[in-house]
Amino acid sequence: MALRIYNTLTGSADELVPGGIKKEKIGDYPPVTIYSCGPTVYGYAHIGNFRTFVFNDFLRRYLKFRGFRVDHAMNITDVDDKTIAGAVTESISLKEYTERYTAIFQEDLTALNIEPVEHTPKATESIGAMIEIIDLLVKKGYAYAMEGSLYFPVDRFKSYGRLSRLNSREIKSGLRYDTDEYAKDDVRDFVLWKAPKENEIYWDTPVGKGRPGWHIECSAMIRKIFKTTIDIHTGGVDLIFPHHENEIAQSEAAYGEQFVRHWIHVEHLLVNGSKMSKSLGNFYTLRDLLAKGYSARSIRFLLVSAHYRKQFNFTIDGISQADQALERFDNLLIRLKEIKKEGAPNPHVPNLIDSIFADFTGAVDDDLNISRGMGMVFEFIHAVNTMINDEKLTRMDADSIMLALKKIDAVLGFIFSEGSEKPGIDAAWVESMIAERLAARNSKDYGRADAIRRILLEKGIILEDTREDTRWKIRN
RNA sequence: GGCGCCGUACCCAAGUGGCUAAGGGAGAGGUCUGCAAAACCUUUAUGCAGCGGUUCGAAUCCGCUCGGCGCCUCCA
Incomplete structure (x- = not known):
C-alpha cells in the first residue's frame, strides 16, 4: 500500500x-x-x-x-x-x-x-x-x-x-x-x-x-x-x-x-x-x-489527534480530555513494567503487534488519517490490558509490547513522557509514607492508612494498591 | 459577490455506496477492593442538520434549504 x-x-x-x-x-x-x-x-x-x-x-x-x-x-x-x-x-x-x-x-x-x-x-x-x-x-x-x-x-x-x-x-x-x-x-x-x-x-x-x-x-x-x-x-x-x-x-x-x-x-x-x-x-x-497548568504533552496530543485538513476548534475542555486520554498510556506503561512472570512468550503477542503496525500504517497512509490511526492504537491498548488482567503476558511479552509502543511513539511523540519524575517530590519520603501506611493497614488501622493517602494526595501523589504492593504516580 | 470546507451520541472525533455507524472523554451499572484507584465487562445515535431525488441499497452520490467557518488583504 x-x-x-x-x-x-x-x-x-x-x-x-x-x-x-x-x-x-x-x-x-x-x-x-x-x-x-x-x-x-x-x-x-x-x-x-x-x-x-x-x-x-x-x-x-x-x-x-x-x-x-x-x-x-x-x-x-x-x-x-x-x-x-x-x-x-x-x-x-x-x-x-x-x-x-x-x-x-x-x-x-x-x-x-x-x-x-x-x-x-x-x-x-x-x-x-x-x-x-x-x-x-x-x-x-x-x-x-x-x-x-x-x-x-x-x-x-x-x-x-x-x-x-x-x-x-x-x-x-x-x-x-x-x-x-x-x-x-x-x-x-x-x-x-x-x-x-x-x-x-x-x-x-x-x-x-x-x-x-x-x-x-x-x-x-x-x-x-x-x-x-x-x-x-x-x-x-x-x-x-x-x-x-x-x-x-x-x-x-x-x-x-x-x-x-x-x-x-x-x-x-x-x-x-x-x-x-x-x-x-x-x-x-x-x-x-x-x-495554567496544562502540559505541553497534552497540547501536542490534542494538536496531533485532529486531522490536518479539518478546521479544529480549540478548547480548554479539549486539553482536559487529552489529559485523560494520555493517562491510559501512562497506566498501561506502569502495568507493563510491573509484569514479572517468567517463561515462554505468549504466541499471540507477535500477531497482535503485527496487526497494530498494519492497522496503524493502513490508516495513516490514507491522507495521514491519524484520528483513525489513534483509534487503532487505543484498541491495541485495550487488548493488551485484557491480557494483563488475565495474566497472559510474560516479561518478554511486556518488553516486546513496550518496544512496539516505542516505534509508534516515534511518530506520535506523546506516549512516553519524559521527566516523569517531577522535581520537588522526594521519592524516598513517598516510599516511607507508603511503608507506614502498609503497616497501618496490616494492623487494620484504616483511619491512619486513609490519612496517609490524603496527605500524599495533597502533594499531588496518587496511591494505588495492587495485589503485590502499592504504587504511586503523580497527578497530572 | 467569487471560490472552498464543514454540520455524526452529553463533549471531541473516524467512517464518504453494502455485515450489528471506529476510537477518546464524560455518565450509569457490574467485577475486583478495608476504602480508593487502575484495569476489565455491560451500557449511552433504528440514527448521521432538514427536505426531496438517484439506487436493490446512502451518513456516504445529486439538488435545494438552514446553520457554522475559511480564502479572496498581513496571517500557520
Whole structure:
C-alpha cells in the first residue's frame, strides 16, 4: 500500500513519490525534500501556529516510520514590516529583537517535542540567494522597477492562480480597488525587493538598495538548499494565496522547472468558532497554557489527534480530555513494567503487534488519517490490558509490547513522557509514607492508612494498591 | 459577490455506496477492593442538520434549504 497525501496543486490525494520517479522499494527513494514555511519571529507564536509546526513534525516522523529518509528545511523570517516595527517598539536592534523571539520559538518547539529539522535558514542570512533569483528574474524580464522597488508582473506568468484556483482575482463586492493607489501595474503584482524607507534596515545589493519582499525568501532558500524541484512544501491554508502562489511564480519563472511536486496545507485552528489569529487577538500562546497548568504533552496530543485538513476548534475542555486520554498510556506503561512472570512468550503477542503496525500504517497512509490511526492504537491498548488482567503476558511479552509502543511513539511523540519524575517530590519520603501506611493497614488501622493517602494526595501523589504492593504516580 | 470546507451520541472525533455507524472523554451499572484507584465487562445515535431525488441499497452520490467557518488583504 502506498502513502497518499492530498495535494493542493492537483486537488487529489496523490502518492508520495520522492524525486518524482517511482521505485520498487521505499528504501530506494532519495531523501524526501521538504520545505515548511516557518514563523515570522515577532512576539510569541500562538498554538494555531503550532498546529502547523506540530503537523510538520508528525509528517516527517511518519515518513521516517515508513522507511523514507527526509531532508527538511524550515525558515525563520527575521526581517519584515512586523519585526522591524517590533524592534522599534521595544527600542532594541532588529537582530536583538529577532534573536530573542527565535530563541523563545525554539524553546516552544522543544517543549512540544518537535524534532529539530535539518536546515533552519534565516532570511537575513540568505540575502545572497535572494539576489541571485531576483537578478535572474530581472534578466528574463520578470521584474520591473517602480519607485525604487522591484515588482513581479503576474500577467506574464501564465499559470498564475493554479494553486489557489483564483484565475483572475475576484474583487470583493462593495470594495473597489483604486488602482491609482498602488505603485504597481496590476493589483496582483507583488514586490520582490522593497525600496528602503527612512531609518529602516536595508542591504546594498546589485539589484539595488532595499530589503526582501516576503515571498522571495522561501523561493531563494529552497533553491539554495535543495537546488531543484522539491517533493513537499507545507504551510497553513492561509498561505495558499498569495504567498505560495507567488513563490511558484517567482521560482518557475526564474528557473524554468517545476518548483514543488506536492503542496500540503494545514487547516486553521479555531477558537470559539473563529480563526485564531494575532490580529483578532483571540489566541493562546503555549506559555499561557503551560502557566495554567496544562502540559505541553497534552497540547501536542490534542494538536496531533485532529486531522490536518479539518478546521479544529480549540478548547480548554479539549486539553482536559487529552489529559485523560494520555493517562491510559501512562497506566498501561506502569502495568507493563510491573509484569514479572517468567517463561515462554505468549504466541499471540507477535500477531497482535503485527496487526497494530498494519492497522496503524493502513490508516495513516490514507491522507495521514491519524484520528483513525489513534483509534487503532487505543484498541491495541485495550487488548493488551485484557491480557494483563488475565495474566497472559510474560516479561518478554511486556518488553516486546513496550518496544512496539516505542516505534509508534516515534511518530506520535506523546506516549512516553519524559521527566516523569517531577522535581520537588522526594521519592524516598513517598516510599516511607507508603511503608507506614502498609503497616497501618496490616494492623487494620484504616483511619491512619486513609490519612496517609490524603496527605500524599495533597502533594499531588496518587496511591494505588495492587495485589503485590502499592504504587504511586503523580497527578497530572 | 467569487471560490472552498464543514454540520455524526452529553463533549471531541473516524467512517464518504453494502455485515450489528471506529476510537477518546464524560455518565450509569457490574467485577475486583478495608476504602480508593487502575484495569476489565455491560451500557449511552433504528440514527448521521432538514427536505426531496438517484439506487436493490446512502451518513456516504445529486439538488435545494438552514446553520457554522475559511480564502479572496498581513496571517500557520
